[in-house]
Each structure stands twice: as structure tokens, then as C-alpha cells.
Amino acid sequence: MRILSGIQPSGTLHLGNYFGMMKPAIELQDQGEAFYFIADFHALTTVHDAARLRRHTHELALDFLACGLDPAKAVFFRQSDVACVVELAWILSTVTPMGLLERCHSFKDKTARGQAATHALFSYPVLMAADILLYDSDLVPVGRDQKQHLEVTRDIAIKVNELFGPVFKLPQPVIREDTAVVPGLDGAKMSKSYDNVVELFADERALKKKIMGIKTDSTPVEAPKPVEGSVILDLFRLVARPAEFEAMRADFDSGGCGYGDFKKRLLNAVWDYFEPMRRRRAELEAQPGHVEEVLKEGARRAAAVAEPVIERVRGAVGLGGCLK
Ligand code: ADP
Ligand code: TRP
Numbered sequence: 461m462r463i464l465s466g467i468q469p470s471g472t473l474h475l476g477n478y479f480g481m482m483k484p485a486i487e488l489q490d491q492g493e494a495f496y497f498i499a500d501f502h503a504l505t506t507v508h509d510a511a512r513l514r515r516h517t518h519e520l521a522l523d524f525l526a527c528g529l530d531p532a533k534a535v536f537f538r539q540s541d542v543a544c545v546v547e548l549a550w551i552l553s554t555v556t557p558m559g560l561l562e563r564c565h566s567f568k569d570k571t572a573r574g575q576a577a578t579h580a581l582f583s584y585p586v587l588m589a590a591d592i593l594l595y596d597s598d599l600v601p602v603g604r605d606q607k608q609h610l611e612v613t614r615d616i617a618i619k620v621n622e623l624f625g626p627v628f629k630l631p632q633p634v635i636r637e638d639t640a641v642v643p644g645l646d647g648a649k650m651s652k653s654y655d656n657v658v659e660l661f662a663d664e665r666a667l668k669k670k671i672m673g674i675k676t677d678s679t680p681v682e683a684p685k686p687v688e689g690s691v692i693l694d695l696f697r698l699v700a701r702p703a704e705f706e707a708m709r710a711d712f713d714s715g716g717c718g719y720g721d722f723k724k725r726l727l728n729a730v731w732d733y734f735e736p737m738r739r740r741r742a743e744l745e746a747q748p749g750h751v752e753e754v755l756k757e758g759a760r761r762a763a764a765v766a767e768p769v770i771e772r773v774r775g776a777v778g779l780g781g782c783l784k
Contacts, residue, residue: 461492464597464631466499466539466588469516470506473523474657475730476642476650479698480603484636486528488601494534495595495762496524498755501539501546502588505581521751523660526741535765537758539591544770549583549590551777555619556586560612566605573653589613594766597631604640605649607633624776643694645674658695660734661741671727676719684715685722692722699726699733 465485467477485496498517507513517538529536539545561567564585571577580587585608592600592613600610610633617628641649644656651657658670674692679685687693687709697705708725711717744750774780 461599462495462595462597463488463492463599463601463634464495464497464592464595465601466497466502466591467520467524468499468503468506469513469520470503471516471652472657473520473660474650474652475660475695475698476603476644476657478527478660479639479642481601482524482527482529484601484634484639485534486530488599488634489530489534492599495537495597495765496529496534497537497539497591497758497762498524499539499591502584505578505584506575518751521755522741522744525744525751525754526737527660528737531754531758535758535761536754537762538755541755541759542594542762542766544766545587545590545594548594548770548773549587551773551779552589552593552616552620553583553586555623556583556589556612556616560615561585564608564612566609570653585609585612586616589616592631593617593628594769595762596629596765596769598629599634600631601634601636603642604635607635620773620776627773627776639698642698643691645670645691647689647691658730661738664731667730668727671730672720672723674719674723679719681718682715685712685719687712692719692726696722696726696729699729704729 463485465481467481473482485494488494489496498520500513500517503513503516507516521536524536525531561582566584567577567582570581575581588609589612592610593616600606600613602610610631614630617630620627644650644654645658646654646656648654648656658667662670676692677686690712693705693709693712696708700708704725708722711722
């Protein structure tokens with residue numbers, strides 16, 4: 461069973477990224493052959509500053525390793541180090557109907573928020589399909605916002621198989637219902653584009669400012685508080701022990717505790733949850749060259765899997781080789 465996922469180095473990681481994608485991916489590294497990569501080609505759709513892209517890539521690698529990605533179990537690499545993915549994306553784009561991409565929400569959402577409508581942003585799902593198909597992936601752990609991209613990937617793979625014979629396996633998304641959409645501080649989906657995130661490795665003061673600043677209703681301290689749609693409770697569920705969560709829920713129902721108290725409990729739980737990861741991150745940071753070594757070794761192992769696949773595709777579509 462091959463498991464693959466990627467994440468863009470386009471900003472600081474937040475709880476949505478961790479619970480929606482990283483944690484499920486890390487848990488799956490024990491269940492099969494895992495391939496996880498830093499999608500730097502994809503990040504070029506938004507980051508046009510070489511130093512910034514390299515810094516984000518390095519930080520993301522540190523974050524992922526600190527959170528528990530184990531390079532002895534999972535192949536961890538930089539997308540651009542196995543550059544034939546772009547060749548595959550080109551080949552896939554020759555059979556991808558425009559209408560399939562025109563229906564994608566992410567292009568519409570990103571351009572509506574002011575991102576430049578470049579060709580790369582439009583064809584982003586084709587490169588993502590290439591990422592997945594280049595490694596003969598079976599399972600792809602992602603948050604719900606990536607579901608449509610998995611459907612596009614399957615549609616493209618089906619099209620190739622119809623035209624050229626059985627070239628690709630059809631991958632399945634793995635979307636965990638309980639963390640498919642982690643809410644942000646304002647109740648909308650947590651996203652770096654909405655300025656509503658709780659960062660994984662924020663310092664204590666920054667974290668406190670964010671969590672104590674969550675907007676709440678004006679229910680008096682003594683009165684019961686609405687449980688449905690409470691960002692505090694929804695986030696607390698992710699980081700608290702079950703008994704602590706049940707206790708907070710009961711305090712919401714019974715009244716007598718104010719929102720300030722709930723926010724403090726949430727703050728402490730977030731801080732404690734990420735304590736071992738902060739420690740691990742500091743250790744990794746103190747080993748210069750370590751991240752680069754991990755990524756280089758990952759790229760070597762990833763290339764060994766990708767090369768026979770791209771050869772298979774070239775053969776199937778008629779590239780390279782000579783007539784006998
Ligand atoms: P952002 O929305 O902050 O730009 P990305 O699109 O880079 O995040 O997402 C990276 C990964 O994290 C994807 O697999 C995505 O599904 C997941 N993810 C991002 N935000 C959330 C969220 N709020 N809830 C669940 N998963 C999320
Ligand atoms: N599009 C994904 C995101 O924005 C990142 C990504 C690129 C990806 N290629 C992938 C995820 C392949 C899973 C599989 O988060």
C-alpha cells in the first residue's frame with residue numbers, strides 16, 4: 461500500500477494543516493510505504509521570492525520532522541528534486557479537458573481573493589495529479605478542501621488508461637471526518653489566507669494573544685453557553701484529553717464559567733500538546749545540515765520509484781525509443 465501526500469511551503473503551518481493533513485499522514489507512515497513531499501513547484505504559484513521560498517521549505521521540513529514524520533519510515537523529499545513530475549504534468553495536460561479545470565473551486569477561490577490568474581494556478585490540479593500518479597499512490601491523506609483535486613486526478617488517470625491502456629492505478633483520498641475542516645479563530649475554515657490561524661510553533665505570547673482574542677457572544681458568566689459552533693470547544697476537542705473535553709462541555713452546559721476561563725484552558729491545552737514537538741524542533745534546528753541530508757536521501761529514494769513510472773508513461777504514449 462503506497463501512501464502519498466504533499467504540502468506547499470507557502471507560509472507558517474497552523475492547526476488546520478496539522479490536524480487535517482500532517483497528523484493523519486504521520487499516523488499512516490506505519491501502515492504502508494509513505495511518500496511525503498514539500499510541494500515547492502506548487503508554492504511557486506504564490507511565492508516569487510527565492511530566499512523566502514527556500515526559508516519556507518526549510519521551516520516546513522523542520523516542522524514536519526518535529527511533528528513526527530520519521531524519515532526511517534517515510535520517504536520525505538522536495539518535489540522539485542524529482543523534476544520529472546513536471547514532464548508527467550505536461551503529458552497529463554495533453555488529455556485534461558479544460559472544462560475539468562474550469563470547474564475547480566480552488567482556482568476560482570484564489571483568484572477571487574486577488575491572486576493573479578496565472579496559467580500555473582489554473583493547471584495546479586494537473587501537477588498535483590502528476591505528483592500522485594508518478595508514485596503509483598494508493599492513498600492520499602488530505603483535508604476536505606483537496607477532495608476535488610483527487611477527483612480530477614482520478615478523472616485524468618481514467619482518461620490516460622482509456623487512451624493508452626492500463627498505465628495508472630486509481631488513488632483514493634483519505635479524509636478524516638472529525639478533522640476534515642478545522643475552524644479558525646473566526647469560525648470559518650482555518651486558512652493562512654484568512655488571517656484566522658493558530659500557528660503550530662508560535663511563541664507563548666503570540667499564542668496567548670490569539671486565543672484570548674477569540675470573539676465570543678455576550679452570554680453572562682452564570683448562564684449556560686451555546687455548545688454548537690463554539691470555536692473554543694471545537695479546537696479544545698483536538699488538543700485536550702477526553703475527560704478535560706467532557707468537563708469543559710459540561711461547564712458550557714451548566715453555566716457558571718466565563719469565556720475567559722475556557723480560553724485559558726484552551727491556551728494551556730494547545731501549549732502542552734505541542735510541547736514535545738517544540739522540543740524536538742529545537743533539537744533538529746541545532747543540527748546544521750540535517751534537514752538537507754534527510755531531503756536529499758528522500759529524493760534519491762523517491763526518484764528510484766518515479767523513474768520506472770515515467771519510463772512506463774513515455775513508452776505508453778510514444779515518447780523516446782526508436783522504431784524497431
Ligand atoms: P491553507 O488553507 O492555510 O492555505 P493549504 O491549502 O496549504 O492550507 O493546506 C495544506 C494541507 O492542510 C491540505 O491537505 C489541506 O487540506 C489541509 N488543511 C488546511 N487547512 C485546513 C483546515 N482548516 N482543516 C483541515 N485541513 C486543512
Ligand atoms: N494541493 C495541496 C495543498 O494545497 C498540496 C499538494 C500538492 C498535494 N501535490 C499534492 C497534496 C499531492 C496531496 C497529494 O495542500
